[in-house]
Amino acid sequence: MSYEFGCLAGPDALGGPAFGLRDGFVQLDQKFVGVLKTLPDDLSEVPGDQEAREAYLCHRCLGDLRPAIKERLEVHGLSWEEFTALDVVERVQFVKRMPTRRVDVHLMHQFAKDRILKREQTDLNDFAFLGFGASYCDVVVAEKQFASLVNRKGLVKKAVVITSLLELPGV
Numbered sequence: 733m734s735y736e737f738g739c740l741a742g743p744d745a746l747g748g749p750a751f752g753l754r755d756g757f758v759q760l761d762q763k764f765v766g767v768l769k770t771l772p773d774d775l776s777e778v779p780g781d782q783e784a785r786e787a788y789l790c791h792r793c794l795g796d797l798r799p800a801i802k803e804r805l806e807v808h809g810l811s812w813e814e815f816t817a818l819d820v821v822e823r824v825q826f827v828k829r830m831p832t833r834r835v836d837v838h839l840m841h842q843f844a845k846d847r848i849l850k851r852e853q854t855d856l857n858d859f860a861f862l863g864f865g866a867s868y869c870d871v872v873v874a875e876k877q878f879a880s881l882v883n884r885k886g887l888v889k890k891a892v893v894i895t896s897l898l899e900l901p902g903v
Contacts, residue, residue: 774788786824790827
């Protein structure tokens, strides 16, 4: 059984714990919940228009990729400073060309707009795996809140996202 199958099928498929709940990931999960909780306030403090808020979210969703991006830039003779010197539109387009990060930005927008959304310790898993599934799979079964969020207008995705296997015959 491959690792990719486990990522797509969820923690119970392989008989193990959820990815983010293993040792060493609990603090990261809690930090991520904190980010989601403060996102509406953080975004409201961004000066400028919708384009500035979009750039802010795109910048936030690149955090874990910075080392890999820096490495690839160096291979091509470019520096991080040259990358960050790109204008806002170009940096946003860079992020939007990465399918999983496009899902991340969309989800961040949803959490920023709606303070009532539940924020839970497993949200980091949902962001990571739903982004992958929605971008590259044909069908994804997700819990109701995340299925609703990823199915909202404005996200270009590959997968049909449903909340129950009973919906599968209608897909």
